[in-house]
Amino acid sequence: LPSQTCAFKVKVTETSFVVKAEIVGIRESVCLMCYVANGHILIFSLPSLKPLFDADFLPLTDYRVARTFCFSNNGHAMYLCSP
Numbered sequence: 001l002p003s004q005t006c007a008f009k010v011k012v013t014e015t016s017f018v019v020k021a022e023i024v025g026i027r028e029s030v031c032l033m034c035y036v037a038n039g040h041i042l043i044f045s046l047p048s049l050k051p052l053f054d055a056d057f058l059p060l061t062d063y064r065v066a067r068t069f070c071f072s073n074n075g076h077a078m079y080l081c082s083p
Helices: 063-068
Strands: 018-026 029-036 040-045 051-056
Antiparallel strands (some): 029 040
8 A cells, every 4th residue: 555645735725715626637737726715716736736826716705606616627617607
């Protein structure tokens, strides 16, 4: 069995929480994409967790966004804006 040691770690946010996190393929690599409740979308490289992208998005004011938000390959994301 492989060892259960932590190779890399990163503090995603100091004052908020992660709403959604998924592993997606972008170009020819694999990344961790996170939607944070303060309205940021963060992308980290895997396995080193180097920050690649940080963008402002919608803060978590409507729970419909949190329930329907999803990431897909090549860095696309979507959510339902109407019921």
